[in-house]
Amino acid sequence: MSRYRLPLAAIILLIATISPSVTGIKSVGAQSPPPYSIKNEDADPAKLAAADSRLRPVIDRYMADLTTLQRYYVVESSPVRRAKLQGFYGEWQKILAGMNFDSLRQDEQIDYILFRNYIEHEVRELDLRGRALDEMAALIPFSKQIAEYEESRKRMEKIDPGKIAAQLNDLNKQIAALQKAVETGLLPEGKADPKLPAIRTKKPVANRAFVVTNNLRETLKRWFDYYNGYDPLFTWWNEQTYKAVDQSLQNYATFLREKVVGVKVTEDTAIIGDPIGRDGLLSELAYEMIPYNPEEILAVADKEFAWCEAEMKKASRELGFGDDWKKALEFVKNKYVEPGKQPELVRMLAEEALTFLDKNDLVTVPELARETWRMEMLSPRQQLVSPFFLGGEYIQVSYPTNTMSHEAKMMSMRGNNPHFSRATVHHELFPGHGLQAYMTRRYRSYRSLFGTPFWGEGWSLYWEFLLWDMKFPQTPEDRIGFLFWRSHRCARIIFSLSFHLEKMTPQQCIDLLVNRVGHEVDNATAEVRRSFAGNYGPLYQAAYMLGGLQFYSLHRELVDSGKMKNRDFHDAILMENRIPVEMVRAILTKQKLTKDYKTSWKFYKF
Incomplete structure (x- = not known):
């Protein structure tokens, strides 16, 4: 059945006819927002339809x-x-x-x-x-049988309850023998009985097997619940054998996590990670259209880091600390606002950024986006993973609560001081993630399939580069805030790629952030935990700096050369949605393309 849709003009007319007694209500003491209107001609439905891709x-x-x-x-x-x-x-x-x-x-x-x-x-x-x-096949030999049970169920094939009971009984014995073999493999070479089977493995592989085992346990439960009680013969044969297998899987998963990986099942703040190796990194780089190998990218980080350290010393001298930039950083960290004042600070910084964008005609920020951005506070638990701000349509703010320990409170306040925050609020809101979120929902939204952090995070970091060049951070304290975050992005490249190349451990990653960037220990730990928890791709942390450098290079090519104005350049990028920056360049330069196009844009000069 088709769904009737009113044309936009009819909807606007319908809204206009609503009784004033409903639409005229104003909140007591609140400023009434301007009436909603579509001012941008790009929102014309006919033009939007004509511009739609046949793909x-x-x-x-x-x-x-x-x-x-x-x-x-x-x-x-x-x-x-x-x-x-x-x-x-x-x-x-x-x-x-x-x-x-x-x-x-x-x-x-x-x-x-x-x-x-x-x-x-x-x-x-x-x-x-x-x-x-x-x-990890040797650690999960039961995987195939459990998968076959579920796939057979979905094909609605007939089952033999008695035969299944025998299979589950054998499966239970297999899991017990498997756990014994892995236990033997934990013994040092020469101390294990050579007559006993032994399975040796690495911690990341064992942790992967722990996750898969838990998933398979859920699969087996879903399969069992489908028949249990609905098929009396199935329940008669399999109720006890299923319970035995379920318990064995749970015990085995716990054993893998606690005895092999070395982390309690209840400990969800541990940092383990799963390095993907050089081949995995090369695959990701090819997808992101980055024509450099991991070693070249590490060289980029080293060069940018050296620039940051030199600039940090300049700012340190201005504050009277000589070349001891760590003392200058401590001075800046201790200029935090008192509890309860952080939301007021964030609002002021957001308005400051918008004023700067408008004054310099840098990018279009639609009125609806200006009206509807908002703020939420991150819970103490969320701050264990995200100790700073998060952005989008609303900005999520980190600051301590009464439930935190004294040490945690001080780290949160020091790590989110006004000078650090001046570099993060515009990153998370306007012209950063807040403006991105608004525009990508309205322009070529189907391209979200190809979304990349090199566009998403790169865009927000690029603005830190541009605003630095335009003297937005004027005081040495503000410049230190900007430099802290730029150094942080260099360190992200170093620790994330080095971890996946198995050249750094999680603890070494934390130490790098503390010693070379100047992070609080808890904040550095949260940063590394977030990086390797599995919620972000292996190149995500490298994408900030690399994507920013891509946009920065493109700005030099098109804006500094006089071919485009800042506003036109930035608006055009936002209207293409989240795609590799090399493809943005192809669009803006009207590059001739071929069916077998391969990445080739060398955007960085060593």
Whole structure:
């Protein structure tokens, strides 16, 4: 059944006819916002429809089919799931190969390249995940059987309850023997009985197996619950055997986490991580269209770090601390606002940034975005992972509460002092993540599939570069605040890539942030925990500085050269959504593209 939709003009007319007794209500003591209106001609529905890409329905269909497959084949360790996805990606690669690239508009060619690049990355990732599963195969031999139970259930195949009971009984014995073999493998070489089977593994692999075991336990429960009670014969045969297997899986998972990894199951603040190695980093760099290898990127970080340290010493001298920038940093950290005053500070800094943007005609900030941004406070628990600010449509602010220890309170206040915050509020709100969130919901939103932190975080950091050049941070204290964060982004490259290359441990990453950047210990720990908890991609932390340098290079090429004005340049970027910066450059320079386009833009001069 089709859904009738009113045209925009009719909706506006309908709103206008609503009784004044309803629409005229004002909050007591509150300033009434201006009436809503669409001022930007780019919001004209006819123009939006004409500009839509012919690849959009293709991308939508791909996503619909992919998510359907993923909802059906939910066991990630299943070889059937892997084979299905391999076939799916292969079919879509054939579809793309058959398209007439030259008949597409340039924006559609960009979509084609992005789509092809995305699928190629998914194929590589599927292969890397397969290797990761193979690496822990000895720790999860029960995976295939549990996956087969669930897949058979979804195919609605008939079951033999008695046969299943025998299989579950054998599975229980297998898990017990498996745990014994891993226990033997924990003994030093020469101390274990050579006659006993032994399985040796690394902590990251064991932690991965811990996660998979818990997931498989949930899968087995879902399978059991489907039949239990609804099929009396199944329940008669399998109730006790299932409970035994479930308990064995729980015990085994706990054993992996506590005895092999060395972390209590209840301890969710431990930092473990799972290094992906050089091949994994190269795959991610290819997807992000970064034409440098990990070693070259580490060299970029070293060079930028050296610049930061030199500038930090200059600011330190202005404050009377000579070259001892750490003393200058301590001085700045201790200029925090008193409890209860942080929201007022954040609001002032947000208004200051907007005024600067408007005065210098840097970027368009729509009235609706200005009206609807807001603020929330991060809980003490959230601050264990995010000790600073988070942004988007609303800014999430870190500051201590009465429930924190004295040490935690002081670290939070010192780490979020006004001079550090002057560099973070505009990063998180306008022109940073707040403006991004507003624009990407309205322009080429289908490109969210290709979202990249090199655009998202790179854009926000780029503004720190530009505002620095425009003398936005005027005092030495403010410059130290800006330099602290720029140094932080250099350190992020060093510790994240070095960790994935297995050259640094989590503790060494923390020490780097404390000793070379000047972080509070708790804040540094939270930063490293956040980086390796699995919620962010392996290049996410490197994307801030690298993406910022990409936009900075593009600004020199197009704005400093006089080819574009600042506002036009920045507005154009925001209207292309979250795509690799090299593709933004191709759009703005009207670069001629080919079907087999490969990354080539060397944006950094060593």
